[in-house]
Amino acid sequence: MPDENNEKDITLSGSQLIVLVVFLPIVLVWLLLAGRIIWSATSDPSTLDNIEPLLLALAVLSLPVSGGLAEILKAYAQSGDKKE
Numbered sequence: 001m002p003d004e005n006n007e008k009d010i011t012l013s014g015s016q017l018i019v020l021v022v023f024l025p026i027v028l029v030w031l032l033l034a035g036r037i038i039w040s041a042t043s044d045p046s047t048l049d050n051i052e053p054l055l056l057a058l059a060v061l062s063l064p065v066s067g068g069l070a071e072i073l074k075a076y077a078q079s080g081d082k083k084e
Helices: 014-043 045-050 052-083
Strands: none
Touching: 014 045, 014 052, 045 052
């Protein structure tokens, strides 16, 4: 049983919750696509001949993923600064 003095409350604002709800599917698709590329490339050598469209889709999804992660980490850093 955790010590009550060490428990930390996590609160999300409405905008942070919306960002997480919208951002989570994008991250999941990005991870699934990356896994699919790796799986296809290792199981079927002919996939490497036609891998450019898959890599393009991964690159297109990388922009919103990196932008969303930057916003989430920035908000986390700001909330950490306010608590100290």
